[in-house]
Amino acid sequence: MSTIVEPTASYSVSKPFRLSVLIRQILLYAVVILVSLSMVVPFIWMLSASVKSESEVFSFPIQWIPSTFYWSNYEKVWFKLPFFSYYLNTIKIAVSTTILQIITCSLAAYAFSKVRFPERDKLFFLYVATMMIPFQVMMIPQFMLMKQLGLLNSHWALILLGAFSPFGVFLFRQFFISIPEELSEAARIDGLSEFGIYLRVIMPLMRPAIASLTIFTFMHSWNDFLGPLIYINSDHLFTLQLGMQHFQSEHATEYGPLMAAAVSAIVPTILIYFFAQDHFVEGIAAGAIKG
Numbered sequence: 001m002s003t004i005v006e007p008t009a010s011y012s013v014s015k016p017f018r019l020s021v022l023i024r025q026i027l028l029y030a031v032v033i034l035v036s037l038s039m040v041v042p043f044i045w046m047l048s049a050s051v052k053s054e055s056e057v058f059s060f061p062i063q064w065i066p067s068t069f070y071w072s073n074y075e076k077v078w079f080k081l082p083f084f085s086y087y088l089n090t091i092k093i094a095v096s097t098t099i100l101q102i103i104t105c106s107l108a109a110y111a112f113s114k115v116r117f118p119e120r121d122k123l124f125f126l127y128v129a130t131m132m133i134p135f136q137v138m139m140i141p142q143f144m145l146m147k148q149l150g151l152l153n154s155h156w157a158l159i160l161l162g163a164f165s166p167f168g169v170f171l172f173r174q175f176f177i178s179i180p181e182e183l184s185e186a187a188r189i190d191g192l193s194e195f196g197i198y199l200r201v202i203m204p205l206m207r208p209a210i211a212s213l214t215i216f217t218f219m220h221s222w223n224d225f226l227g228p229l230i231y232i233n234s235d236h237l238f239t240l241q242l243g244m245q246h247f248q249s250e251h252a253t254e255y256g257p258l259m260a261a262a263v264s265a266i267v268p269t270i271l272i273y274f275f276a277q278d279h280f281v282e283g284i285a286a287g288a289i290k291g
Helices: 010-049 072-079 083-114 120-132 135-148 155-161 166-178 181-189 194-205 207-223 226-231 240-247 255-290
Strands: none
Touching: 010 255, 072 083, 072 255, 083 120, 083 155, 083 166, 083 194, 083 207, 083 240, 083 255, 120 166, 135 155, 135 226, 155 226, 166 207, 181 194, 207 255, 226 240, 240 255
């Protein structure tokens, strides 16, 4: 005679548990959606305001899709100002700073992680500790240094000051440490120099770190306002952030053209993140695990 197995009480216990897990997931998704909307809505408003007249920009309730598109705002930005020149200046500074920072940070990080020399770790600690010094403390000494070098009112002042980064060295060093030392030892046995090991063995493995630092450096340099404000005086050398100040005066602000300029200025940063996002996410995740 077969025995019928009665269902255990674990099912009745697990069902409320699964329900509570489902509720928590729903609440988590709701919070994520609300936070995402809080970040996206200002960008949508900027995009909408860029094609509105001045009287419609702050109208309430907000008309997200205007009845008439004022494309003249973009025309004013691109044809009544040397906006293309501002664009080229900003690209020059951002690209140069990014390339130089990748080179200097990767070389320094290689030395701090793969080359043994006295007091290496203490020196690295002191170098990284400079990240805690506020920019306002270094602003005047840096200005005096650039003045002594004759680099005021020049893009070189911004490029050279942005070519070095303790954060970039720290980021690269974390990745270098994760690479097995056996690879470097095998390359040394094959006769490669330290620079050859760095260039031909280590750097090809560093794409996530390079993508992460590229995004951080490019966006910081592209959006920098205080640096150009300090070192650049001539209009033909202005960056986008300084050029957009033409739409703001002491008594009034042209919000329509200003938003059109902001939309035009944000496009390169979106493209950079779009093309490097896979490596960027991989680099951040790997860095978090190693940290």
